[in-house]
Amino acid sequence: MTTVRVVGTGLLGTSIGMALSAKGFRVQLHDTSPTSVALARDLGAGEVGDDPADVVVVATPPDVAASVVAQQLRDQPDAVVTDVASVKQTVLEELREAVGGDALARYVGSHPMAGRERSGAVAARADLFEGRTWVLCPHETTADRARASIDEIARAAGASVVTMPAAEHDLAVAAVSHLPQVAASLVAARLRDLPDDAVGLAGPGVRDVTRIAASDPLLWTQILAGNAANLLPVLDAVADDLDRVRSAVRAICEGENAATGARGVLAQTIADGQTGHARLPGKHGAPPTAYASVIVVLPDRPRQLAQLFADVGDAGINLEDLRIEHAVGAQVGLAELMVLPAALEPLQEALTAAGWRLHS
């Protein structure tokens, strides 16, 4: 049985402990706070103990990750050690200064892309990593067995593993994680001074944009500071785009003569956002393919969905994605079925033959 030492029983550490304990790993929990360890243990994340570890998972705040990894490499001379901090280059660079080559070979940085705005062990879940991506960032001297060990841990937790160099990881998360955090916080900050009536008009749009604004300031300061070099150019690019939008809006305020081209700037801004949004992965991380879609009218009778999928299956057609617009209390719902373009006509024919009403 593999012994996994989890150092740091916050959201990630506790969730990792819960996931691995459920899979038969022997997990031993550590944290500077005894209360935190006790809570994690009570949540089923593992036990209190100090046996030699096969694998060490350092799940501390990012600022101290490198020094804790270094200490664990020293204290556990046979163990493979990983950290799960959101930024990888700074941790790696600190470690290069702090430990020798043999120890460094037993280290592989990683980052499970999971967890949202809630923090702490109380928010921990055994299925936090289910279906999520866990990034592995081996450096040039990482031992094969180190990579293999953490790969195994990540998969045991239910994640799918992606490998990339630390530098590439940090560049990626600057745009897909850190910028969105900054944006959410800046938008949410504008809500502070609004009258109650105004805030009362908030709909799902602003809620979606500001959901992660509930994040922890101290944790995120460490993350943003730790990735400053990659974050700065992204923020500068957004500032440039924002300036263009402001100029256009200002021109429209000044009246039609000044506003030539201003509406075009606004339209291009939204269109560019559409293009970028369309790059987000579809099913199982496949590159976003242009799917064809069929919209099926779903009478609000029992088992309609089951019948629909049975008919799709009988036609031998694979669904790439699906959306249901379910109208509570209405006569119909709409199911949007997405398939590869080649499957569109066969699907339409099969569903029509089975008596379904379709809309293009």
Next chain:
Amino acid sequence: MTTVRVVGTGLLGTSIGMALSAKGFRVQLHDTSPTSVALARDLGAGEVGDDPADVVVVATPPDVAASVVAQQLRDQPDAVVTDVASVKQTVLEELREAVGGDALARYVGSHPMAGRERSGAVAARADLFEGRTWVLCPHETTADRARASIDEIARAAGASVVTMPAAEHDLAVAAVSHLPQVAASLVAARLRDLPDDAVGLAGPGVRDVTRIAASDPLLWTQILAGNAANLLPVLDAVADDLDRVRSAVRAICEGENAATGARGVLAQTIADGQTGHARLPGKHGAPPTAYASVIVVLPDRPRQLAQLFADVGDAGINLEDLRIEHAVGAQVGLAELMVLPAALEPLQEALTAAGWRLHS
């Protein structure tokens, strides 16, 4: 029976028609596109007809709302007329120029705070307004019966009504609707040039922030341009905040000496966002009903969805809504099934008995 004439059968018009038809109103549908009218009728939004209306709901794009309202006030000399455009002042000002006092008294601008990034009748739902806010913006000469009529329509659609002057409305939506749209689009635009591997790291955070980036450029250009005067100061304030963040990040890049206070700026930015986010109204302001949800692990084998819905149907349980989450490169997906709270335990028991793996 009250006859409601809906002019413009896009997302809002069709949804209004569906909601009011279900409540026993007689709805007659109009649109410049006969195909659009036919689709809306097929979806249960009303009938084709041209009888004198008691109430006219103008649900056209914002740019033409005022002229269509003016025409309807002329063509329907006894009707109360409202428009549902996202900006109210410009529509009102145009109307003041276009119609006389008696007609103007029969007009009251309004705005249902509903709908998301999808547009068109295909996305229409009868319950789109359920639990949402519908803002009424009577001007100083609006007749009492006009206000009362639209109040009744809004409540019939399931919305709660809030009354405020047009100017106050436009100020509010600049911060709670228009800024979030701009922010989502700017963040999403950064995804355009990323390598596929980088985009593959996208998690729920960036998806939430960029969800409304899928919005329609032409519609949103009209909305943003129509509210330019209120939007500009909000964008300027965000640009100032962003500049502060950039300076802090730049200082951190330059090294510790330059970075005094920089981390404090970052922490304050996230904290201000937390404060603003906390102002958003609670559960009753969010999804229409508090649904309970069950997350089901979907192995990527054929017919799993069909089997799942068959099992749900066999248990006699009605699904209120459903979301499918796609894992990057994983062999599983996750289906989130939403049901009324009373159905939660029966659903969990039924699915467990049928062999499904569930997550809380």
